[in-house]
Amino acid sequence: SACSSKYVLSQVHPMWQGPLAVPGGDRQSPINIAVRKSVFDPQLKPLTFQYDPRTCQQIWNNGYSFLVEYDDTTDKSTLSGGPLEDRYRLCQFHFHWGESNAWGSEHTVDRRVFPAELHLVHWNADKYSLFEEAVMEENGLAVIGVFLKVGKRHEGLQKLVDALPTVRHKDSVVEFTKFDPACLLPTNTENYWTYAGSLTTPPLTESVSWIVMKQPIEVSHDQLAVFRSLLFTSAEEEVQKSMVNNFRVQQPLRGRTVRSSFT
Ligand SMILES: Cc1ccn(O)c(=O)c1
Numbered sequence: 001s002a003c004s005s006k007y008v009l010s011q012v013h014p015m016w017q018g019p020l021a022v023p024g025g026d027r028q029s030p031i032n033i034a035v036r037k038s039v040f041d042p043q044l045k046p047l048t049f050q051y052d053p054r055t056c057q058q059i060w061n062n063g064y065s066f067l068v069e070y071d072d073t074t075d076k077s078t079l080s081g082g083p084l085e086d087r088y089r090l091c092q093f094h095f096h097w098g099e100s101n102a103w104g105s106e107h108t109v110d111r112r113v114f115p116a117e118l119h120l121v122h123w124n125a126d127k128y129s130l131f132e133e134a135v136m137e138e139n140g141l142a143v144i145g146v147f148l149k150v151g152k153r154h155e156g157l158q159k160l161v162d163a164l165p166t167v168r169h170k171d172s173v174v175e176f177t178k179f180d181p182a183c184l185l186p187t188n189t190e191n192y193w194t195y196a197g198s199l200t201t202p203p204l205t206e207s208v209s210w211i212v213m214k215q216p217i218e219v220s221h222d223q224l225a226v227f228r229s230l231l232f233t234s235a236e237e238e239v240q241k242s243m244v245n246n247f248r249v250q251q252p253l254r255g256r257t258v259r260s261s262f263t
């Protein structure tokens, strides 16, 4: 799908770690969510997820994470409601994780870090016609963040975990179909925080309405270990580097308010 094909990420010098916010950037991501400083907004609506598993297409190792990519040429898999005015099309989901279970998430909650974080990436199909266009615009993207914690095995995730060895190296792609991303959502999707932020990888554009779920999902230690068996490097490179710690350092809040959908 178009949503990430031209998405060239620099991981030679992981730029997403290097330069701080984009010049003049005052709404960068990720951030720490200070729960007691978040503001309950009773006008926030419930989120509506309408995902069609038949739009699932492939898994791509882009040298930064692995993306599960969806056909976003029609309105079959969409997100609406919550803080969003428009309808957003699902184009891909991916994860960020650590080399150990002690860290790995991009966002934190009262400084609590999780071993991994899922991002479901959507773009505003009411206002734009392509992901590449929306990624440069305010309110162009909506990303659902879900924390992963180590616990019982996640049966729905296992189908994805079983496919990962086939995309071990950077630039590898494998067909992957009929996967319902809703299985990766927590049971409670009513409780979330939302704030105006940015991509956490180049081009770091400030186009994202972030929606971070309060309730984490549980995955097993062994499932996370398979994430860490992926490589940043392509098959040709002599030195292979494990794909771990692919998260960005946290960014200043710059006076932003984080709203909560719950008290
Ligand atoms: C579009 C995009 C690219 C990278 N990451 O990490 C995101 O969360 C979203």
Ligand SMILES: [Zn+2]
Pocket: 094, 095, 096, 119, 200
């Ligand atoms: Zn992400």
